[in-house]
Amino acid sequence: MKKMENKKPIKIYKAGLLNLSLWENKLEDNKKLYSFTFQRSFKDEKENVWKQTQNLRVNDLPKLKILVEEAYKDFILKEEE
Secondary structure, rough: OOOOOOOOEEEEEEEEEEEEEEEEEEHHHHHEEEEEEEEEEEEOOOOOEEEEOOOOOHHHHHHHHHHHHHHHHHHHHHHOO
C-alpha cells in the first residue's frame, strides 16, 4: 500500500474569495489524471479566523464560471494542441 503524500495543487486560480485548484494524479501505467476542486473563503466572526467551504452563494456563480473557463483555456485546450 502506498503511503499518503501531502499533495499540493499544480495550479490555483483565484477570483475574490473563490479559488479553483488543479490536481494531478499519476496512475500506475504512468498516465496522468487531472481533477479540479473549488472552495470559498469566509471569516468566522465568532472565532475571528478564516475558514473554507465548498458551499457557494448565488453571487459566487459568475466568479466560479470565470475560474472554470480560465482553467479550461489553460489546461484542456493546451492538452488538445
